[in-house]
Amino acid sequence: MTSKTEPTTAEAATEAEKPTNGGVETPSEPDFGPNVHLSRHPVLSHKISILRSSSTSPASFRSVLREITFHLGYEATSSLSTKPVPLSVPVGHDHIECTGQKIADRVALIPILRSGLGMVDSMLELLPDAGVHHIGMYRRDMMPVQYYNRLPRKCECDVAYVLDPVVASGSTVMSVCSQLKKWGVPKIYVLSVIASRSGLAKLIKTHPEIVVSVGTVDDKLNDDGMCIPGLGDAGDRLFGTPMIDDEEELLHPSKRKRTMSDVA
Numbered sequence: 001m002t003s004k005t006e007p008t009t010a011e012a013a014t015e016a017e018k019p020t021n022g023g024v025e026t027p028s029e030p031d032f033g034p035n036v037h038l039s040r041h042p043v044l045s046h047k048i049s050i051l052r053s054s055s056t057s058p059a060s061f062r063s064v065l066r067e068i069t070f071h072l073g074y075e076a077t078s079s080l081s082t083k084p085v086p087l088s089v090p091v092g093h094d095h096i097e098c099t100g101q102k103i104a105d106r107v108a109l110i111p112i113l114r115s116g117l118g119m120v121d122s123m124l125e126l127l128p129d130a131g132v133h134h135i136g137m138y139r140r141d142m143m144p145v146q147y148y149n150r151l152p153r154k155c156e157c158d159v160a161y162v163l164d165p166v167v168a169s170g171s172t173v174m175s176v177c178s179q180l181k182k183w184g185v186p187k188i189y190v191l192s193v194i195a196s197r198s199g200l201a202k203l204i205k206t207h208p209e210i211v212v213s214v215g216t217v218d219d220k221l222n223d224d225g226m227c228i229p230g231l232g233d234a235g236d237r238l239f240g241t242p243m244i245d246d247e248e249e250l251l252h253p254s255k256r257k258r259t260m261s262d263v264a
Contacts, residue, residue, distance in 0.1 A: 032201065035209070039071070058240040062118055062238055069163070072215060079211075080107070082101040083101070083104040109124070109161050110161065110163065112173070119191065134148060139171075170195075170203045173192075177206075189212070197219050
């Protein structure tokens with residue numbers, strides 16, 4: 001009969017010092033399937049912790065979100081197809097001919113307003129020839145409501161990247177993915193910094209063919225459908241605007257119960 005041994009002091013210290021993803025302790029991720037790519041890069045975890053912090057200013061929030069997006073986008077674009085192209089390379093006073101590679105897929109970026117705007121510049125650095133088509137969404141009674149759509153009448157892209165910093169309940173990004181399918185996009189990718197466990201599971205169940213690249217996964221949603229701990233309202237933190245009730249989202253500032261002057 002063997003007795004259970006208690007961990008040594010050194011083992012306990014090592015366990016306590018194990019890094020967590022984004023500064024938040026989470027249990028092992030369930031199998032979301034091969035189409036969900038969860039980053040475990042330590043630098044990305046560090047950056048996500050900065051993004052979460054209440055002390056991060058809007059300027060720093062924008063800067064760090066761009067950095068995180070570049071990392072996620074670099075990985076998410078690894079499956080794009082290329083085609084060979086002839087090119088010349090300078091060697092001394094001469095030039096030699098060789099064959100290079102060029103992105104063959106036609107790419108569209110789909111930022112979900114407002115917060116998705118903070119991810120566009122990084123993706124355009126990676127894919128400067130991509131088209132950018134904005135879709136504006138807000139929530140009413142926990143349901144997504146579209147207020148803006150600039151998708152062209154005809155779909156002329158091969159791959160679309162949906163940009164949304166946070167996938168909480170999943171209803172907004174699922175609605176956008178449904179629209180893109182109707183539009184006729186063959187391949188859809190979703191890039192998000194943080195996703196809730198339940199929202200991510202719902203997204204993959206509803207749209208099993210899409211590919212998701214996410215920085216970290218949070219376990220909980222609050223009664224308002226926001227990720228806990230999350231990072232707050234990404235749109236407000238990006239642009240330094242006050243929190244506004246869903247019912248007042250589309251009202252002129254002078255008609256809202258809380259205005260900028262009330263907050264100042």
